[in-house]
Every structure is written in structure tokens, then in C-alpha cells.
Amino acid sequence: xxxxxxxxxxxxxxxxxxxxxxxxxxxxxxxxxxxxxxxxxxxxxxxxxxxxxxxxxxxxxxxxxxxxxxxxxxxxxxxxxxxxxxxxxxxxxxxxxxxxxxxxxxxxxxxxxxxxxxxxxxxxxxxxxxxxxxxxxxxxxxxxxxxxxxxxxxxxxxxxxxxxxxxxxxxxxxxxxxx
Numbered sequence: 167x168x169x170x171x172x173x174x175x176x177x178x179x180x181x182x183x184x185x186x187x188x189x190x191x192x193x194x195x196x197x198x199x200x201x202x203x204x205x206x207x208x209x210x211x212x213x214x215x216x217x218x219x220x221x222x223x224x225x226x227x228x229x230x231x232x233x234x235x236x237x238x239x240x241x242x243x244x245x246x247x248x249x250x251x252x253x254x255x256x257x258x259x260x261x262x263x264x265x266x267x268x269x270x271x272x273x274x275x276x277x278x279x280x281x282x283x284x285x286x287x288x289x290x291x292x293x294x295x296x297x298x299x300x301x302x303x304x305x306x307x308x309x310x311x312x313x314x315x316x317x318x319x320x321x322x323x324x325x326x327x328x329x330x331x332x333x334x335x336x337x338x339x340x341x342x343x344x345x
Contacts, residue, residue, distance in 0.1 A: 188201075282319075
């Protein structure tokens with residue numbers, strides 16, 4: 167009985183590692199809750215790890231730099247009624263970006279009175295030579311439309327860490343408030 171209790175506690179602590187979330191206001195239109203341990207990425211981190219023509223609204227990482235959360239925006243002609251088309255477009259894009267994709271969830275979800283297209287998935291990019299390694303990730307992406315702007319909320323971690331972070335990713339996304 168003691169060994170069962172020990173295994174139960176061990177599994178619960180691994181699966182249910184709850185992160186304390188704190189409210190963060192990114193700008194006048196966006197607020198959400200992030201793990202207290204997350205900090206904004208340094209300029210060096212941004213340059214090394216992300217390539218983008220547009221500067222993101224925010225990029226955060228955990229103390230070990232293994233788990234990232236970011237918010238980007240693009241000005242587009244998507245309208246609120248275009249969510250299904252947007253979903254199809256970005257699903258095709260995701261499938262093209264990776265060698266292997268396993269969707270855990272996808273669709274339209276209402277959060278805080280706003281509709282978002284969500285993609286929760288595991289991905290892999292295989293090595294092309296002996297100098298590279300396979301990259302396996304867990305990602306939760308959420309696209310929101312507001313006033314001619316597409317907002318992308320992106321949570322990513324190495325696949326081996328996903329069981330520790332999946333519930334936190336959901337809690338972050340469920341806290342997003344877009345005005």
C-alpha cells in the first residue's frame with residue numbers, strides 16, 4: 167500500500183506540476199496570466215532563437231530557457247467571420263513546417279467572450295545530417311482576430327517536458343483577454 171501511495175504521489179507531482187500564474191498586461195489590448203517564474207526574453211535570446219520581420223509584442227521564457235511563450239501580431243484582411251478559413255490556412259502551414267505533426271486538439275474555442283482558432287500539437291523535425299539532431303516539440307497555438315489584426319499566442323516546449331507543462335499551457339491560453 168505504501169509503494170502504491172508513493173507511486174501515486176510521484177506521478178501526480180510529475181503530471182500535475184502546477185505553476186503559479188500571475189497577471190501580465192502586455193499592452194492596452196492584451197492581458198493574460200503567466201507563470202511567475204517566466205521572464206521576458208533578452209535581446210540575445212530573441213536574436214538566437216527567433217527570426218521574424220516584425221518584432222513580437224512579447225516573448226517570455228522559463229528560467230531554464232526550455233519553455234517559451236510569445237505573442238505576435240500581423241495586420242491582415244481576416245475578419246471575424248473568416249475563422250474557419252483561417253483555421254484551414256494555418257493548419258496547412260503547420261503541416262508544411264514540420265516533418266511530423268500529431269494534432270492533440272484543433273478548432274475554434276471561445277475564451278473570455280472572444281473566439282480563437284487553436285492548435286495543440288506535437289511536432290518533429292528530423293535531422294538531415296550527422297551534425298543535427300531531431301527536434302521534437304509540444305506547441306499550443308491560438309489565433310485571434312481583432313480589428314484587422316491577427317494575434318498569435320504561442321506556447322512551446324520540448325516534447326519531453328510536455329507532461330509537466332501541458333496544463334500550464336492550457337491555463338495560460340484560457341486566461342487571455344483580448345480587447
